[in-house]
Amino acid sequence: MTDEVRTDDFVSIYEVGLRDGLQNERGFIATEDKLVLLEALLDAGLRRLELTSFVSPKWVPQLADAEEFARRALPSRSGTTLSALVPNDTGLERALGAGLPEIAVFLSASETHNRKNTHKSIDRSFEVFAELVPVALAAGVRVRGYVSTVWGCPYEGPIAPERCVAIAERLLLLGCYQVSLGDTIGVGDPKQTRDIVGRMLAVVPREKIALHLHDTRGTALANILAALELGIREFDASVGGMGGCPYAPGAAGNVATEDLAYMLERMGLETGVDLERIIAAANVAERIVARPLPGRLHRAGPFKPRAAS
């Protein structure tokens, strides 16, 4: 959540399409196109956005323009938080050099998935964070933490929720202001979501928890509903439903920003997102990735009855 005072009816949508979405698209998307999409997302009212990732371009060539994109994206964005993933000290240096006000560190609740995704053990990830996070904080940069495969791992299967909670707590203890819990391969169901979120809420205030749900099996909005009922008020989403994880077999996109905004707004909750404009942004996303995206609202349109003919 932002630092602003919000009523309980405000639900923050954290847009990750430019990073989590585009990193999984085939081929490099021009910086110019990313800037056009960013403008469309800002126009739609999104105020928390992850721009890119300062990982090695060797691993994620789609985001090789991280510095240039950040440099061109950052000026004059008051009231907006732009962030980027940072895997290590080198990434942090690049992020600080680019002048980002926020970064995100990430690891997996599954040892196997963490090794495949980051080439480190979970313990080694925390050693890296223990050096990196204080440097970021000292530079006035806020740090968000991602925990992936919380709802299940493609290699290890179910992950004990106690383990996920312990990892999230360690991230918060290191200085992350929030942890975003990921259903990386989109296997979660609402009952499991209640269990995981309930366990988190037993030890952590709700504003420190966000959910990052992939919609691989269509359950993301139902899981979000279950979390909303427990008081969670921030959800990551990706315009058009772009995204996935190249190291998680079968992973489809994040929950689509426009579908999430539609459901929340129809429920009388506030998102700050304009539905017509987020549909326009999803159409921009579809054009620049040059493939149909799985989100629904940008095809169906919002609920606008037409006059009987």
Added chain:
Amino acid sequence: MTDEVRTDDFVSIYEVGLRDGLQNERGFIATEDKLVLLEALLDAGLRRLELTSFVSPKWVPQLADAEEFARRALPSRSGTTLSALVPNDTGLERALGAGLPEIAVFLSASETHNRKNTHKSIDRSFEVFAELVPVALAAGVRVRGYVSTVWGCPYEGPIAPERCVAIAERLLLLGCYQVSLGDTIGVGDPKQTRDIVGRMLAVVPREKIALHLHDTRGTALANILAALELGIREFDASVGGMGGCPYAPGAAGNVATEDLAYMLERMGLETGVDLERIIAAANVAERIVARPLPGRLHRAGPFKPRAAS
């Protein structure tokens, strides 16, 4: 629900793909192909299925083989309820001739939509039902009632929930054993679902209520979760997410049977549906309609961790 005694953990999935799905596909699907899909659905464990519609082939040429399909589908299906839509006396005669144990009548909560879809006023629809339903019941045939556009009408916009409840009550009073409330154009949200279902439950026992939700904007599973929490235990679904309404602009398919079964089974509820087999049925459906279907699970597969490599 069937007449069998079920625990509260059993959720009945009413498969409507053969009717609501196929009636919206371009062109006629061969009876042989429909029989193959029916077999796949029965193999997957579905026990309540709508086969076809005894409307005029002039209106729905896709289902012009209603008699032949019903005749070939019906024998030796003990423990299974096969049904068909019946719009009028002629349709009822055809359904009785085919030996169906159950039929469904249908109307819209929206006057405009009802006129466009059935060429009758709502009052005229009820006059037809008042003649038709007693004949069916006297012949030992059970009658289900559909109310469409409950969550919103493409022509009239929002429909007063009191109006929907009154129409549902009239159907039950006429002798329908259950009403299936339809979000025909898939605009509903969970808060609205709670409101509509809550109002229904104030006047009708829960086993007399089913929901028939189209997933046009991705909210169907979240709406089903909201209804589950209120005690509803039957939901219509369409294999692969086929379906829609030719007279409702922008309507996409029903919630996909396999995605619904996945969510319910993962929540520890029983559906009687085998996930691998319903995926196989969705693949059959995709083959016979020769286009990609919007359901998610048949592409992603159930949650089966693979050994770490």
